[in-house]
Amino acid sequence: MTSQRLLIVGGSYAALQMASSAREFGFAGEITMISNEDHPPYQRPPLSKSYLSGKLDAAGLPLVGDSFYRDKQIDLHLRKEVVAINPKRREVQYSNGLSEPYDWLALCTGARPRRLSIPGETLPNVHYLRTLTDAKKLKKKLIDSTRICVIGGGFIGLEVASVCRQLGLEVTVLEASSGILRRALPHALGMFLMARHKQEGVSIRLNCSAKEIKVNLDGTMSVIINNGEPIDCDQVVIGVGAEPNQQLAEAAGLRCARGIVTDGLGNTSVERIVAAGDCAAFPNPFAADPEQPLLLESIQATRDLARAAASLVVGKPEPYKAVPWFWSDQHDFKLQIAGLYRGSEKFVIRGDVRAQKFSLFGMHQSRIVSAFSINSPADHMVARKLIEEKISIEVTHLEDTDVKLKSFLRKE
Amino acid sequence: MPKVTFVQLDGSSKTVEVKAGTSVMAAAIQNNIPGIEAECGGSCSCATCHVYVSTADLSKLSPADELEDEMLDCTISQRLDGSRLSCQLILSEDTADLTVSIPEAQV
Numbered sequence: 001m002t003s004q005r006l007l008i009v010g011g012s013y014a015a016l017q018m019a020s021s022a023r024e025f026g027f028a029g030e031i032t033m034i035s036n037e038d039h040p041p042y043q044r045p046p047l048s049k050s051y052l053s054g055k056l057d058a059a060g061l062p063l064v065g066d067s068f069y070r071d072k073q074i075d076l077h078l079r080k081e082v083v084a085i086n087p088k089r090r091e092v093q094y095s096n097g098l099s100e101p102y103d104w105l106a107l108c109t110g111a112r113p114r115r116l117s118i119p120g121e122t123l124p125n126v127h128y129l130r131t132l133t134d135a136k137k138l139k140k141k142l143i144d145s146t147r148i149c150v151i152g153g154g155f156i157g158l159e160v161a162s163v164c165r166q167l168g169l170e171v172t173v174l175e176a177s178s179g180i181l182r183r184a185l186p187h188a189l190g191m192f193l194m195a196r197h198k199q200e201g202v203s204i205r206l207n208c209s210a211k212e213i214k215v216n217l218d219g220t221m222s223v224i225i226n227n228g229e230p231i232d233c234d235q236v237v238i239g240v241g242a243e244p245n246q247q248l249a250e251a252a253g254l255r256c257a258r259g260i261v262t263d264g265l266g267n268t269s270v271e272r273i274v275a276a277g278d279c280a281a282f283p284n285p286f287a288a289d290p291e292q293p294l295l296l297e298s299i300q301a302t303r304d305l306a307r308a309a310a311s312l313v314v315g316k317p318e319p320y321k322a323v324p325w326f327w328s329d330q331h332d333f334k335l336q337i338a339g340l341y342r343g344s345e346k347f348v349i350r351g352d353v354r355a356q357k358f359s360l361f362g363m364h365q366s367r368i369v370s371a372f373s374i375n376s377p378a379d380h381m382v383a384r385k386l387i388e389e390k391i392s393i394e395v396t397h398l399e400d401t402d403v404k405l406k407s408f409l410r411k412e
Numbered sequence: 413m414p415k416v417t418f419v420q421l422d423g424s425s426k427t428v429e430v431k432a433g434t435s436v437m438a439a440a441i442q443n444n445i446p447g448i449e450a451e452c453g454g455s456c457s458c459a460t461c462h463v464y465v466s467t468a469d470l471s472k473l474s475p476a477d478e479l480e481d482e483m484l485d486c487t488i489s490q491r492l493d494g495s496r497l498s499c500q501l502i503l504s505e506d507t508a509d510l511t512v513s514i515p516e517a518q519v
Binding site: 043045046049050056059060062063064065067068071299300303327329334336375376377378381382406 | 431434438441442443444451452453454455456457458459479482483485486
């Protein structure tokens with residue numbers, strides 16, 4: 001067999017996982033990674049947490065050491081853009097007009113922040129947070145700032161709000177809907193987190209949307225909200241969700257929904273093209289509808305689908321089968337999520353809410369299908385297994401903390 | 413600079429030198445030491461950076477906090493006396509030459 005070329009478009013978790021898993025599974029051909037970023041693959045979660053707070057410096061961000069690419073013979077190109085795919089000729093085209101052939105193409109193009117199209121959105125002290133370059137800029141600006149306005153009560157917004165309180169800034173969060181983290185969390189837990197943020201001094205304004213961002217004569221800024229009231233601040237951070245980067249795939253005729261649609265092996269609708277990461281929507285065996293392609297936007301989903309896609313590329317296909325999980329750090333609490341919220345019919349509380357150490361278990365009939373843990377990592381770890389093994393539990397047993405959660409697992 | 417030695421299952425080992433303030437996990441990642449997954453990147457959320465600290469070195473480290481202790485109950489490889497999550501072990505002049513062993517599996 002002649003040497004095969006695996007060409008990876010992207011330079012973050014999915015791209016790196018694709019490359020390293022392909023090598024791990026025995027791929028002996030060429031691996032080329034084309035990234036449009038300024039830095040080799042790095043951790044994104046700390047950008048809104050420990051990196052922004054200063055606890056972790058930039059040296060701690062790279063996902064692997066520099067020698068990794070050499071040792072594994074991964075040809076990494078930075079600041080390079082793929083502008084088109086020609087699936088018939090199995091070629092990609094770069095912005096400089098040159099083309100390159102592939103045997104396998106992996107689209108790991110990620111996502112971009114959803115833009116809020118209001119007047120003033122492009123002003124200098126208005127930030128979106130996705131890349132290390134974005135985070136560096138924001139971090140620098142925070143040094144001389146005293147007030148920040150965060151638009152969007154999602155994970156990014158609330159994590160930034162937490163860090164800014166730790167740094168001593170006045171923080172206002174504007175959320176357009178009637179609760180924070182509504183897409184991700186049960187209502188009761190959203191209310192709990194909101195109360196915690198308030199205790200920490202974050203002002204959260206619900207049912208409040210930003211209409212305009214203005215620069216005042218003294219150089220400060222104001223975010224004008226729907227009732228006309230100005231929220232005065234020095235910096236604005238917008239965190240209103242992400243959009244999958246699927247333009248390349250769409251233009252090449254790949255099936256897309258919200259995300260590039262793949263199966264559990266990362267297969268797209270076009271032969272020899274796989275996708276993984278925040279750009280890929282794929283069916284999840286633990287979802288209420290296991291056929292529906294979902295865009296999970298998590299490290300876990302990214303890693304596990306990229307591994308599955310790499311297994312396909314080397315001819316030893318092992319489909320995705322993991323229980324989804326996710327985490328967030330805000331103030332002094334750790335939130336961990338296992339399973340998928342949708343499909344949970346009722347919720348059972350286990351633990352001590354006042355002590356801020358508890359989990360909410362989402363049930364479908366008598367099975368646990370999701371778990372939301374606050375400062376309870378053991379609950380989270382065991383819940384992942386309980387969901388995976390589809391174990392039935394009586395609600396009264398689940399509520400009883402004298403019964404160890406582990407005891408519900410099947411004995412091996 | 414503090415040093416840390418990683419001992420693999422087959423007995424082979426590698427010693428690396430890192431800046432004070434680096435975690436054992438980060439030292440492993442920066443030096444491409446196999447067997448430390450660190451899926452969550454070092455925020456004590458996943459229990460995939462489990463290591464066994466040598467008995468002689470245990471006293472050099474501050475003990476595991478409550479969250480780490482709970483996570484250690486959930487590692488894939490067996491929890492032993494020396495079990496720690498390497499993301500929580502910060503290297504300093506006090507930890508000097510630390511030796512840790514990599515467990516059989518992380519996930």
